[in-house]
Amino acid sequence: MVETKVARSKWRAGLGVVVAALLATVFSLLLSERPARAADQPGAECLACHGDKTMTTTRAGKTVSLFVDGKKFAASIHGSLGCTGCHADLEGKDFPHEKPAPVQCGTCHTTEQEQHARSLHGKAIARGDPLAPHCVTCHGNHEIYPVKDPRSAVLPLKVPFVCGQCHREGTTVSRNRPIPQDNILENYSESIHGEALLKKGLSVAPNCATCHTPHLILPHTDPASSINRKNIAATCTKCHSQIEVVHRKTIRGELWEKQANVLPACPDCHQPHKIRNVFYEQGMANADCMRCHANEKLRRVRDGKSMYVNLGEVNHSRHSQETGRLRAVACSQCHSEVNASRVRSCETITHEVDCTACHDEIGKLYTVSIHGQLAGKNNPNAPTCKECHGTHGILGKQDPQSSTFAVNVPGLCARCHREGQKAAVRYTGLQHEIIANYTESIHGTLLKNGLTVTATCTSCHTAHHILPRTDPASSVNANNVPNTCGQCHHGIEEQFENSIHAKRVSGYSKPLPVCNDCHTAHAIHRTDENSFRLNVMSTCGRCHERIAETYFDTYHGKVSKLGYTKAAKCYDCHGAHDVRAVTDPRSHLSRANVAATCGKCHAGATRRFAGYLTHATHHDPRKYPFLFYTFWGMTALLLVTFVVGGMHTLLWLPRAVQMRRELRAAEAEFAASLANPPSKEGPDA
Amino acid sequence: MPNGGVQKRQFIRFSRLQRILHICMIVSFMSLALTGLTLKFSYTKWAVVLSHLLGGFENAGYIHRSAAVVMFGVFITHLVDLYKLKKREHGTWRALLLGPGSMNMNRRDLAEFVGTLKWFVGLGERPAYGRWTYWEKFDYFAVFWGIAVIGSTGLTLWFPVFFTRFIPGSFLNVATIIHSDEALLATGFIFTVHFFNTHLRPEKFPMDITVFTGRMPLEELERDKPREYEELVATGKLEEKMEEAYQPIVIQTIRAFAWAALTVGFFIVLWIIYAMLFAYR
Numbered sequence: 001m002v003e004t005k006v007a008r009s010k011w012r013a014g015l016g017v018v019v020a021a022l023l024a025t026v027f028s029l030l031l032s033e034r035p036a037r038a039a040d041q042p043g044a045e046c047l048a049c050h051g052d053k054t055m056t057t058t059r060a061g062k063t064v065s066l067f068v069d070g071k072k073f074a075a076s077i078h079g080s081l082g083c084t085g086c087h088a089d090l091e092g093k094d095f096p097h098e099k100p101a102p103v104q105c106g107t108c109h110t111t112e113q114e115q116h117a118r119s120l121h122g123k124a125i126a127r128g129d130p131l132a133p134h135c136v137t138c139h140g141n142h143e144i145y146p147v148k149d150p151r152s153a154v155l156p157l158k159v160p161f162v163c164g165q166c167h168r169e170g171t172t173v174s175r176n177r178p179i180p181q182d183n184i185l186e187n188y189s190e191s192i193h194g195e196a197l198l199k200k201g202l203s204v205a206p207n208c209a210t211c212h213t214p215h216l217i218l219p220h221t222d223p224a225s226s227i228n229r230k231n232i233a234a235t236c237t238k239c240h241s242q243i244e245v246v247h248r249k250t251i252r253g254e255l256w257e258k259q260a261n262v263l264p265a266c267p268d269c270h271q272p273h274k275i276r277n278v279f280y281e282q283g284m285a286n287a288d289c290m291r292c293h294a295n296e297k298l299r300r301v302r303d304g305k306s307m308y309v310n311l312g313e314v315n316h317s318r319h320s321q322e323t324g325r326l327r328a329v330a331c332s333q334c335h336s337e338v339n340a341s342r343v344r345s346c347e348t349i350t351h352e353v354d355c356t357a358c359h360d361e362i363g364k365l366y367t368v369s370i371h372g373q374l375a376g377k378n379n380p381n382a383p384t385c386k387e388c389h390g391t392h393g394i395l396g397k398q399d400p401q402s403s404t405f406a407v408n409v410p411g412l413c414a415r416c417h418r419e420g421q422k423a424a425v426r427y428t429g430l431q432h433e434i435i436a437n438y439t440e441s442i443h444g445t446l447l448k449n450g451l452t453v454t455a456t457c458t459s460c461h462t463a464h465h466i467l468p469r470t471d472p473a474s475s476v477n478a479n480n481v482p483n484t485c486g487q488c489h490h491g492i493e494e495q496f497e498n499s500i501h502a503k504r505v506s507g508y509s510k511p512l513p514v515c516n517d518c519h520t521a522h523a524i525h526r527t528d529e530n531s532f533r534l535n536v537m538s539t540c541g542r543c544h545e546r547i548a549e550t551y552f553d554t555y556h557g558k559v560s561k562l563g564y565t566k567a568a569k570c571y572d573c574h575g576a577h578d579v580r581a582v583t584d585p586r587s588h589l590s591r592a593n594v595a596a597t598c599g600k601c602h603a604g605a606t607r608r609f610a611g612y613l614t615h616a617t618h619h620d621p622r623k624y625p626f627l628f629y630t631f632w633g634m635t636a637l638l639l640v641t642f643v644v645g646g647m648h649t650l651l652w653l654p655r656a657v658q659m660r661r662e663l664r665a666a667e668a669e670f671a672a673s674l675a676n677p678p679s680k681e682g683p684d685a
Numbered sequence: 686m687p688n689g690g691v692q693k694r695q696f697i698r699f700s701r702l703q704r705i706l707h708i709c710m711i712v713s714f715m716s717l718a719l720t721g722l723t724l725k726f727s728y729t730k731w732a733v734v735l736s737h738l739l740g741g742f743e744n745a746g747y748i749h750r751s752a753a754v755v756m757f758g759v760f761i762t763h764l765v766d767l768y769k770l771k772k773r774e775h776g777t778w779r780a781l782l783l784g785p786g787s788m789n790m791n792r793r794d795l796a797e798f799v800g801t802l803k804w805f806v807g808l809g810e811r812p813a814y815g816r817w818t819y820w821e822k823f824d825y826f827a828v829f830w831g832i833a834v835i836g837s838t839g840l841t842l843w844f845p846v847f848f849t850r851f852i853p854g855s856f857l858n859v860a861t862i863i864h865s866d867e868a869l870l871a872t873g874f875i876f877t878v879h880f881f882n883t884h885l886r887p888e889k890f891p892m893d894i895t896v897f898t899g900r901m902p903l904e905e906l907e908r909d910k911p912r913e914y915e916e917l918v919a920t921g922k923l924e925e926k927m928e929e930a931y932q933p934i935v936i937q938t939i940r941a942f943a944w945a946a947l948t949v950g951f952f953i954v955l956w957i958i959y960a961m962l963f964a965y966r
Contacts, residue, residue, distance in 0.1 A: 611854025
């Protein structure tokens, strides 16, 4: 054996031989001595063969080592028993002996054996389940040490891994046997128990066997199981002996064991394997809080604020209604810093209620919103959840009594956003009289009439993700406005997204108009109202400056200026949301469509009629030469006529004044002649 | 004119029909001017106010077209009257158009025009005008021309769908410019030059109501139209053209109407000047 080893080595031959010879001498000395020592101990006879590491046999086609480390065995708890202490059937057998019968640990360990037989492991063995664990599966065979010996296979620190050999994800057992829990080892190692045991080495921390018992492992459905609902309290209180004190607010401790079916069992709150170091507030009874808070005169010492809680209000709130899977919410679930072990459990509260504990997604949106940003800066004006939703009497938005019911939303936002209120004061943008404008708008009017599906503040600004329009993520950012309005006005959004005003279509880099540029943000009016029809030209004119100006030089524009609403406005010809380049065949003004478009007002309009220049100006000699020259021709005619006529008149004026003077003088003379000496004309008259 | 309450017989200058036509023309013209100019100067606040006063633009449009119908009526009636006048007084078209009493300009008018200019600058005596002075003839033909130009373009704009069966659509733009600028010329001319020549010139101030009453004092005829007066005296036809003057109440009514027309015209001129000088675009 030694020589073969040496021969296999890479050492250079000469040196190898010398060292090999030395080693061979040492080994032969050791080996020759060993039987002599072993002979004093039990099993020395067996080790004569089984002490050879190369000793193997073949069982079911597999090579199995038959080596027994005599030294380790001697040190084991069973070392003093010798081989036949367990392998009793081999007593006095000739060598080589047959395969020994399975060791019956129960011969000595009667209780354990009996428990194991009753356990699901034992029953599995009885069924002949090849995966079922025997004593040796967990404890090993020849090297069994006391449980607390660090060499023990079932040392508390090792137990999770012993069990984990089978009870972790991916093993044959976990895949093929019905085990109701998942990720057992993983969850355990992250739990407070697992952390204490595995990470901190706290050997008294419970391992698998602490709860499941080492040998009498039974499914939780078995009444005898340590983890049965009836027994679990007893199991947990093995360690948590004073746990009733902590939980006394929930349950009178003695009921726990007596009425296990009525009261929650430990795992109802503290999930098996996942037990975390958190307080499960659900365990606190509202009645405990109400002992004090039902008092209407209860005031906070700090600032005299009423601490009265109207339980009736709470009971009608959304949090008290069990909807679907959700359970009614208890005081302590929101006021989560209560410490149930204190007589006045609320004295440990230091923070405001944090709704995001449950409403996590909404909380995330709120935090990035302008409201949340301000709250993050401790701005006293920033609205938190309760400013809008209320506190104990919180109601769902479907409830007409709720402050967040559609009809009530504008009034809710108005508390801060009405002109003169705190939000309106700090706002520096362009929108003013937001609430007044909204109230008079088509949306506001419909809402007043009770149409709850119409747009309220939150429809456009969102409820929790409110951002200034300058923020690209804002629902009212110019890029997102069509989509926001399109949530209701879907058909119009579709038209708009295909129009020339859509970036996708025009590829225009400058800002293009979106809904609110024409319809305004808050004062949205019906488009068939006169005010809208008369303002739309200047609205389009904000961008289409020149074309709007020339529009006002022609008939439609002029009469529109005079307040005539029936005359064609921009969108009557160009289309409103489906406005397209006139070169686009789909445009209302394309060669094929223009006559029909004019015909909407001018019945019988022809293609030639449509040749009327609706945006013509006589100031552009290049584009409209004949208008230009007609205008200046007419102007010349006017000028010549007025200059000639005017000159004639001015020249005439002195002569006319002179004539008038002479006439007056003659009249005066005539009158005098009538008054004084009676002339011959007097009697005649 | 002495106001002694003495009713003197006066010279008949205009026939009843002519007086009626002139009144119709005034009403029609004022209506057209007011309603039309609101459109022309639609960019002034004035126009918007006036348009509302007239009952909104749509109403103003109806007024404008109704007045246009009246104007066409006046024009046609006058043509018919001319035809009758030809038969009654002149006999032939040639006599009507070229005879001594014709409205047509002739060589004497040129001479009188030159003479007038000389008189203006003190180089001669005031010409002895006949029945129609050259500026009266000019006013008359200005109206003729105006009705033709404004009327035809107006009809085109009134019935654009029909007319674009014959003319291109862009001619409507041209028609608009012509219609509106010619109207500006007409109103501007009538309310300044015509008003001055006929009413506001100092010796007639504040107005000459001959066109409403149809008659003028004989001494005024003698002073203003000396040649006609002399001709009538020479031919002895003066007496048959004399008629009793109207009662004071009639005169007062006529004056009230004339004042109204003058005032409206005056304000329109102010508005035009304002719009042209301060708000033009």
